[in-house]
Amino acid sequence: MRDLDRLVRQDHHWVHPVTALLQHEAEGPCIWKSAQGIHLTDIHGKRVQDAFSGLWCVNAGYGQQSIVQAARHQLEQLPYATGYFHFASEPAITLAARLAALAPKGLNRVVFGQGGSDAVDTAIRLIRYYFNATGRPEKKQFIGLQRGYHGTSSNGSGLTALPLFHRYFDVPTPEQHHIPSPYTYRHPDGPDESKVLLSTIKALENKVAEIGPDKVAAFICEPIQGSGGVIVPPQGFLKAMRETCDRLDILLIVDEVITGFGRTGPMFACESEGVSPDVLTLAKGLTSGYAPMGATLISEQIYAAIAQAGSDGTPLGHGQTYAGHPVSAAIANATLDLYLEGGLLENGRRVGAYFQERLKQLESMAGVGEVRGRGMLAALELVQDKQTKVKPAAASQLGQHVLKYAFAEGLVFRAFADDILGFAPSLNYTEADVDVLIDILKYSIEKAVSVQA
């Protein structure tokens, strides 16, 4: 016990990511000790079912031995190799080729990084480089969606459009802009999806016109806005954004850090609308969270221009020590094997349909305004009044209470600050696992709503 007390005291040295720091110091950490399948166990031996895949990343579930063995083998054989100066390693080369083959058509070149934030940062840097190198240096402005999340790099955090990631950080910069989220449930033109879609297209056109048509470099969006509250845009959204970007002569960056690797059904959400972006950002499910890794895939056209800019022998001045890390790459290759040959993608599709069906049934409950999602990604939005969609009083912390009751019963998911509950079960869930999730969630909502009333 004394060891555990010491651990809690030592945790004060760790400034935790995206955490209310003083509250955390007062309450102390929840320290996970181990995990297996879809369950996490803390240092006190409490075991809970993970309905959020860690941080929407452990798509393959915990304890996958083929991944562990691939990592061990790579650690023994070659624990590190740089990708700088023409050096390379086998797993990183193989992974680049596999990603190029799996990605939407035209995305043929892979820039490796450490995670989602730097995948987005790389996208921004390379697009700037591309326009400067091709004689259009005035194209520097970026547009994103309100409620979008694109990580916390000093550049990307300005494309993120959630207030806490801006406050005191001096972002967005004057070169970063946002248009309204296609949030059908609360959009002034909702609930008609086609009207919300038209309004989003118009908003992008207007924003580009306002900034100056020759000044906009790119538009960035997630296929489903994750951290903004799992906002599922209208059908045809990605396709419409592709067409609009083409018409306005701006590049399209699709951020699939969450939606990639089977999270919504197909390998990439872009597939469901047959869309090829100019730049695609990936992380999380790439390694199923077993090691840090991200990737930025770029079109052949962008690559060719960037390569040509160095035709005098100047190296591309972008990279990190751990870009294309061989252990992360070996883990990613083993994870891809599980998605493809191991049947995980297929299982995720089947169980994802069942999960959506079961979760949707909770929409009729008191206190539930909307259930939305796709595949193994979903949200349940709590309201005080179903008709007016008025949110629960902030002080009641309804979402946090639902999570607290669920946790006591052995289930963990994510309660966003504005009473939206987020779910991202791993792709190895069974129908029976979904039933457990739904039963505990239903009980927890009923309890929280009745205590509040």
Ligand SMILES: Cc1ncc(COP(=O)(O)O)c(C=O)c1O
């Ligand atoms: C869409 C999206 N982009 C980028 C990021 C940042 O990724 P990371 O936390 O790996 O830096 C996230 C993280 O949740 C994300 O959801």
